[in-house]
Amino acid sequence: xxxxxxxxxxxxxxxxxxxxxxxxxxxxxxxxxxxxxxxxxxxxxxxxxxxxxxxxxxxxxxxxxxxxxxxxxxxxxxxxxxxxxxxxxxxxxxxxxxxxxxxxxxxxxxxxxxxxxxxxxxxxxxxxxxxxxxxxxxxxxxxxxxxxxxxxxxxxxxxxxxxxxxxxxxxxxxxxxxxxxxxxxxxxxxxxxxxxxxxxxxxxxxxxxxxxxxxxxxxxxxxxxxxxxxxxxxxxxxxxxx
Amino acid sequence: xxxxxxxxxxxxxxxxxxxxxxxxxxxxxxxxxxxxxxxxxxxxxxxxxxxxxxxxxxxxxxxxxxxxxxxxxxxxxxxxxxxxxxxxxxxxxxxxxxxxxxxxxxxxxxxxxxxxxxxxxxxxxxxxxxxxxxxxxxxxxxxxxxxxxxxxxxxxxxxxxxxxxxxxxxxxxxxxxxxxxxxxxxxxxxxxxxxxxxxxxxxxxxxxxxxxxxxxxxxxxxxxxxxxxxxxxxxxxxxxxxxxxxxxxxxxxxxxx
Numbered sequence: 001x002x003x004x005x006x007x008x009x010x011x012x013x014x015x016x017x018x019x020x021x022x023x024x025x026x027x028x029x030x031x032x033x034x035x036x037x038x039x040x041x042x043x044x045x046x047x048x049x050x051x052x053x054x055x056x057x058x059x060x061x062x063x064x065x066x067x068x069x070x071x072x073x074x075x076x077x078x079x080x081x082x083x084x085x086x087x088x089x090x091x092x093x094x095x096x097x098x099x100x101x102x103x104x105x106x107x108x109x110x111x112x113x114x115x116x117x118x119x120x121x122x123x124x125x126x127x128x129x130x131x132x133x134x135x136x137x138x139x140x141x142x143x144x145x146x147x148x149x150x151x152x153x154x155x156x157x158x159x160x161x162x163x164x165x166x167x168x169x170x171x172x173x174x175x176x177x178x179x180x181x182x183x184x185x186x187x188x189x190x191x192x193x194x195x196x197x198x199x200x201x202x203x204x205x206x207x208x209x210x211x212x213x214x215x216x217x218x219x220x221x222x223x224x225x226x227x228x229x230x231x232x233x234x235x236x237x238x239x240x241x242x
Numbered sequence: 243x244x245x246x247x248x249x250x251x252x253x254x255x256x257x258x259x260x261x262x263x264x265x266x267x268x269x270x271x272x273x274x275x276x277x278x279x280x281x282x283x284x285x286x287x288x289x290x291x292x293x294x295x296x297x298x299x300x301x302x303x304x305x306x307x308x309x310x311x312x313x314x315x316x317x318x319x320x321x322x323x324x325x326x327x328x329x330x331x332x333x334x335x336x337x338x339x340x341x342x343x344x345x346x347x348x349x350x351x352x353x354x355x356x357x358x359x360x361x362x363x364x365x366x367x368x369x370x371x372x373x374x375x376x377x378x379x380x381x382x383x384x385x386x387x388x389x390x391x392x393x394x395x396x397x398x399x400x401x402x403x404x405x406x407x408x409x410x411x412x413x414x415x416x417x418x419x420x421x422x423x424x425x426x427x428x429x430x431x432x433x434x435x436x437x438x439x440x441x442x443x444x445x446x447x448x449x450x451x452x453x454x455x456x457x458x459x460x461x462x463x464x465x466x467x468x469x470x471x472x473x474x475x476x477x478x479x480x481x482x483x484x485x486x487x488x489x490x491x492x493x494x495x496x497x498x499x
Contacts, residue, residue, distance in 0.1 A: 051498075051499060055498070056336060056339060056499070080342045082340075091332070092334045106250060106252065106253025107342070
């Protein structure tokens with residue numbers, strides 16, 4: 001890993017879907033070890049931004065770097081540094097949980113024994129040990145969310161990107177995930193979180209960015225973004241909400 | 243270095259191999275049943291009416307390499323196409339796309355799974371065939387060459403179809419409308435001198451003809467086409483389609499938005 005204090009660097013990033021411009025020359029940096037909240041209405045460009053950072057989406061203009069590595073030309077070096085907790089449950093329906101996690105760890109270069117140990121630890125951490133030999137379709141919604149987190153963390157990435165990780169979770173699970181994310185952040189992980197829950201961003205994040213119609217309309221430290229307002233007020237004001 | 247992440251490549255290959263082994267009743271047994279049926283019906287019954295004594299072989303011996311080629315094509319195509327298409331369909335292809343495997347390694351991992359399935363199928367078909375018609379293998383290294391290159395070609399074709407297809411109907415189209423007709427017309431069941439000369443002319447443009455002929459030369463030492471030409475066609479096709487698939491992974495064709 002390059003000795004960069006900037007974990008994610010996005011410079012003049014533009015992304016088009018046909019003629020529709022989803023991202024309009026957005027630029028921002030996320031520093032190593034920070035907890036960054038990325039907010040925006042549906043269709044604002046949050047997931048598109050995440051997909052360009054993780055390499056799941058091509059882009060037409062700009063530069064995206066992970067700890068100095070270009071995500072397109074140096075993807076072999078940038079990808080091990082990132083773990084993505086996706087919004088949807090995109091698991092292989094034919095694989096038991098433990099084996100799925102072991103394979104996933106293997107893709108990231110973890111030897112078999114270490115991969116199995118890591119899978120055991122994460123299943124235990126997220127209370128899924130009993131389900132280790134089950135297939136994901138037998139899990140409840142909350143369990144599937146936890147499995148997404150297990151998969152994102154299996155290779156112990158420096159950066160954790162979470163695309164609405166607590167959507168559809170009950171309060172208990174939400175608090176459990178928040179505690180775990182705080183702990184990961186304390187351990188030095190950089191966290192990039194998108195959420196529709198203002199309370200979640202307000203409680204967890206130290207920096208906040210708001211995207212609207214492909215533009216970054218606000219970005220900064222939480223206290224500078226909020227001033228004397230609530231995050232919900234700031235968000236609605238900037239995104240023309242009512 | 244072509245392989246930067248050997249552990250990742252092994253993990254992906256292992257996953258691909260486990261995938262088809264876990265459904266062996268759908269992937270490994272059917273080729274044996276169909277081969278037995280083909281050999282029984284075409285080889286033992288209808289084949290008695292076809293005289294190939296001029297070439298010094300029986301019709302039963304003649305169709306064995308054709309069946310090996312046909313099963314190699316079917317199993318490698320089905321394996322790669324279903325694996326990649328299902329992973330696109332369920333979107334768990336992202337597990338591989340997010341990993342630090344290079345695009346070359348991603349394609350190679352899927353390919354190793356198909357090659358393994360194909361190797362098991364070809365060997366099983368050959369063993370079953372030898373029960374019907376015991377005979378020595380004329381050129382084992384030629385057989386090995388085609389047993390590697392034929393699955394490479396059709397695994398890559400399977401991946402191309404899996405990338406192109408939007409639904410299961412589109413996925414099966416290649417096999418139904420292109421691969422199967424070309425395979426049958428390529429001489430699996432008939433020597434070229436039995437078909438009308440006008441049609442025979444077009445056969446030389448059918449790549450399957452060279453693959454079937456090459457395998458036939460390896461197994462029984464007799465071939466309609468020159469073995470050098472057969473090997474060249476197989477080699478060029480394999481390298482071309484492999485490079486094309488790696489390129490499509492690189493640009494993210496239907497894999498990235």
